[in-house]
Amino acid sequence: MGTAAPSPRIQHLRQTLAEIDPSLGPRLAGEERLLALAAPIDAVLGGGLACGALHELAATAPAHLAAASGFALALAALAGESGGQTLWIATDFATAEGGGPYGSGLDLLGLASTRLLLLRVPRAIDALWAMEEALRCRALACVIVELSGEGEVADLTATRRLSLAAREGTGFGLLLRHHAVALPSAAATRWDVAAALSEPDAFGGLGRPRFDLFLRRNRRGSSGRWIVTWDPHERAFCAALSVAVAETSLHRSDRAPLARTG
Amino acid sequence: MPLADARARYPALPAAEADPQADFRLLETIADWCDRYTPLVGLDPPDGLKLDISGCAHLFGGEAALARDLVDRLGRQGFRTRVAVADTLGCAWAIARYGDVGTLIHGESIERAACVSIVPPGKVETAMRPLPVAALRSDSETVAALAAAGLCSIADLADRPRAPLAARFGEELMRRLDRAFGRIDEPMTPRLPLPAAFAERRFAEPIVHETCVLDTIERLARQLAQVLERRGEGIRLVQLALFRADGVVHRLEFGTGAPLREPVRVRRLFEDRLAALDDACDPGFGFDMVRLAALVTERCDPLQIGLAGGNAANRAEELAHLIDRLGARFGLRRITRLVPQDTHIPEFAVAAVPAHAARSTIDTPSPSSRLRGEAETPEQDSLAPSRPIRLLERPEPIEAVAEVPDGPPVRFRWRRVLHEVAHAEGPERIAMEWWRDAEGRTLTRDYFRVESKLGARVWLYREGLYGRETDRPRWYLHGLFA
Numbered sequence: 001m002g003t004a005a006p007s008p009r010i011q012h013l014r015q016t017l018a019e020i021d022p023s024l025g026p027r028l029a030g031e032e033r034l035l036a037l038a039a040p041i042d043a044v045l046g047g048g049l050a051c052g053a054l055h056e057l058a059a060t061a062p063a064h065l066a067a068a069s070g071f072a073l074a075l076a077a078l079a080g081e082s083g084g085q086t087l088w089i090a091t092d093f094a095t096a097e098g099g100g101p102y103g104s105g106l107d108l109l110g111l112a113s114t115r116l117l118l119l120r121v122p123r124a125i126d127a128l129w130a131m132e133e134a135l136r137c138r139a140l141a142c143v144i145v146e147l148s149g150e151g152e153v154a155d156l157t158a159t160r161r162l163s164l165a166a167r168e169g170t171g172f173g174l175l176l177r178h179h180a181v182a183l184p185s186a187a188a189t190r191w192d193v194a195a196a197l198s199e200p201d202a203f204g205g206l207g208r209p210r211f212d213l214f215l216r217r218n219r220r221g222s223s224g225r226w227i228v229t230w231d232p233h234e235r236a237f238c239a240a241l242s243v244a245v246a247e248t249s250l251h252r253s254d255r256a257p258l259a260r261t262g
Numbered sequence: 263m264p265l266a267d268a269r270a271r272y273p274a275l276p277a278a279e280a281d282p283q284a285d286f287r288l289l290e291t292i293a294d295w296c297d298r299y300t301p302l303v304g305l306d307p308p309d310g311l312k313l314d315i316s317g318c319a320h321l322f323g324g325e326a327a328l329a330r331d332l333v334d335r336l337g338r339q340g341f342r343t344r345v346a347v348a349d350t351l352g353c354a355w356a357i358a359r360y361g362d363v364g365t366l367i368h369g370e371s372i373e374r375a376a377c378v379s380i381v382p383p384g385k386v387e388t389a390m391r392p393l394p395v396a397a398l399r400s401d402s403e404t405v406a407a408l409a410a411a412g413l414c415s416i417a418d419l420a421d422r423p424r425a426p427l428a429a430r431f432g433e434e435l436m437r438r439l440d441r442a443f444g445r446i447d448e449p450m451t452p453r454l455p456l457p458a459a460f461a462e463r464r465f466a467e468p469i470v471h472e473t474c475v476l477d478t479i480e481r482l483a484r485q486l487a488q489v490l491e492r493r494g495e496g497i498r499l500v501q502l503a504l505f506r507a508d509g510v511v512h513r514l515e516f517g518t519g520a521p522l523r524e525p526v527r528v529r530r531l532f533e534d535r536l537a538a539l540d541d542a543c544d545p546g547f548g549f550d551m552v553r554l555a556a557l558v559t560e561r562c563d564p565l566q567i568g569l570a571g572g573n574a575a576n577r578a579e580e581l582a583h584l585i586d587r588l589g590a591r592f593g594l595r596r597i598t599r600l601v602p603q604d605t606h607i608p609e610f611a612v613a614a615v616p617a618h619a620a621r622s623t624i625d626t627p628s629p630s631s632r633l634r635g636e637a638e639t640p641e642q643d644s645l646a647p648s649r650p651i652r653l654l655e656r657p658e659p660i661e662a663v664a665e666v667p668d669g670p671p672v673r674f675r676w677r678r679v680l681h682e683v684a685h686a687e688g689p690e691r692i693a694m695e696w697w698r699d700a701e702g703r704t705l706t707r708d709y710f711r712v713e714s715k716l717g718a719r720v721w722l723y724r725e726g727l728y729g730r731e732t733d734r735p736r737w738y739l740h741g742l743f744a
Contacts, residue, residue, distance in 0.1 A: 061716075062677070063681070063714070063716060063718040064717075065742070066650075066651065066719065066720075066744060067718070067744060069742075069744070070651055070743070070744020071744070073651060073744065096655060098652055098654075098742070099652035099653050099654040102600075102612060102649060102650055102651060102653035102741060103601075103612035104602065104649040105651040105652070105653070105741070105743075106651055108647035108648060109651055113600040113602075113612070116599070116600060117599060117617055118598045119597045119598075121592055121596065126591075130591075133584065133588070134584060134588075137580055137581060137584045138576075139578065139584070140581070194717065195716065195718050195744075196717045197684060197713065198645075198646065198685075198713060203644075204685065205644040205645070205711075206644060206645070206685050206713050206719065208645045208646060209647070209743065212717070230744065
């Protein structure tokens with residue numbers, strides 16, 4: 001059983017081993033892994049999305065909730081390639097509003113549903129408690145918490161706490177809000193996610209999932225806006241369109257009515 | 263005596279309706295409390311409890327001290343108790359109920375103090391002989407028949423030849439006599455399952471603080487771990503019993519996902535649970551005894567942990583512990599895994615199974631996991647995934663307009679927002695399984711994957727085949743795509 005308190009001798013042996021093969025060495029504080037998304041985004045993020053940190057995603061409109069969840073699950077699929085599992089925590093209300101994760105669909109998106117754990121909690125505050133515990137667990141590559149509405153409970157104090165917890169673990173935390181919110185937050189990055197019109201295939205059918213990502217806040221660099229396509233088979237974001245293209249899509253005429261009615 | 267007669271004599275007589283169920287519940291509560299003396303407590307309704315104190319008496323300073331302690335403590339709670347300790351269950355039952363029939367008790371052989379009678383080992387027959395035959399727990403008919411035959415005391419029965427008695431009053435009477443005298447064994451059914459191992463601690467002064475309770479739990483868990491380690495087992499179902507000073511017993515019980523032995527982890531499980539309980543586990547004037555019992559154990563072989571740390575086995579263990587802790591706080595049913603089912607009806611195709619039941623394999627990162635992941639996915643007919651990532655708990659009715667009755671919608675209104683359809687794929691026809699017909703959900707569904715002009719992708723279906731099953735098919739939104 002346990003590895004709660006390794007003896008000094010074991011510690012010493014581990015150090016010796018780390019000198020021989022650095023990949024086996026214990027992780028130093030501050031040294032963190034980065035999850036590469038797509039080249040233009042990584043350039044802004046400083047190499048990729050930081051593991052051991054908290055990130056926030058918000059749907060720009062209720063209709064884009066699925067896109068925000070899809071982006072979160074795609075990130076989880078990327079992070080899970082190293083063997084970790086994903087925990088999805090949602091309040092009862094959020095599940096009732098947006099539906100629960102659907103196994104077959106997740107498999108098709110690239111995230112094996114056998115590697116996903118679901119936790120349903122009665123209150124939003126419970127979700128944050130569970131997230132803090134889960135972030136410390138080294139077996140999880142990604143912890144997603146879904147907060148219905150604006151998720152007011154996840155304020156500056158709460159996100160600061162979660163960020164600290166994430167630093168202890170190996171995976172990253174994703175705070176998925178149903179609405180974008182102006183609350184201050186300690187998250188490393190904050191994204192506004194919307195669905196982008198997919199590129200139809202040769203027969204006029206639906207194309208691969210495509211997201212309109214707006215990096216609203218980035219602790220390490222500048223913000224930016226990209227349209228990326230997620231390839232479920234390769235488990236990769238590809239062909240991030242240039243910001244210029246994203247700009248034009250921002251001013252599409254049909255965006256305004258949606259924002260009003262939503 | 264009828265109530266009317268009694269009221270005639272004592273007009274102020276308080277009367278209450280008999281409530282055998284409440285009496286039984288009270289008896290169970292007292293049995294719970296008696297758990298402090300021995301884990302083997304049996305019920306003897308309507309008013310008796312059977313305690314098997316073999317091997318426990320010395321913990322309380324002997325049988326007499328135990329019995330006196332029991333009478334004292336119950337007395338303080340307002341119960342008058344009669345206790346008899348004897349070699350056999352039958353004898354103890356008889357002495358407790360019929361023991362004080364004055365002269366029949368031999369001063370020498372039975373030590374009597376207050377309401378406690380103790381029959382020394384080997385003196386069962388001597389103690390039983392003077393008692394009336396009713397003390398054999400036989401039914402009233404047999405007792406009456408015995409009285410009619412002039413057999414009033416157990417001595418009368420014991421002295422007579424067995425065969426004629428058995429022929430006249432039945433074998434049952436003889437069996438009861440033998441059981442009372444210890445000639446044949448009498449099995450006792452304990453009320454609660456006997457734990458595989460337990461550790462307990464009593465306090466002279468009741469403890470109130472949560473930290474004290476948790477420290478005690480950790481200490482008990484350490485004792486338990488030593489016992490279990492020797493057996494090579496780990497806890498699968500653990501129970502904490504908190505005996506409150508005023509007689510209430512709180513029991514907390516939960517299962518673990520993997521065999522568990524580590525005291526610190528047991529402590530953390532209870533820490534989460536107690537935090538979630540808040541007032542439900544009110545300490546009142548404090549707990550004077552704490553018992554930690556491993557109800558179910560499982561083989562738990564020591565694992566070789568990687569020298570470098572952080573290998574697959576460690577991670578599996580860590581994840582199991584996290585599941586246990588989340589389960590302890592929110593209930594094990596709330597933490598689930600998705601398990602595919604053998605059906606093509608979308609809402610039944612995936613079931614959420616409690617994670618501790620659905621054992622998942624934590625793969626070591628290898629290229630094979632990726633290959634297998636692809637092998638599991640069904641074939642695709644387009645670039646977009648054919649199943650949504652989120653499925654609504656129940657399909658939501660929408661208003662949809664289609665160009666042709668069988669075609670995909672041109673626009674639809676969901677949750678009061680109008681969506682214009684940019685692209686659509688479908689239909690994918692899903693017929694209901696015939697054995698679900700009884701529920702009335704017989705209509706075939708035509709599913710469409712639809713992308714709105716804003717990019718939102720949803721999964722819609724039209725219920726009922728136009729013209730064949732229904733004239734006015736209704737539209738539903740069932741799921742959301744990434």
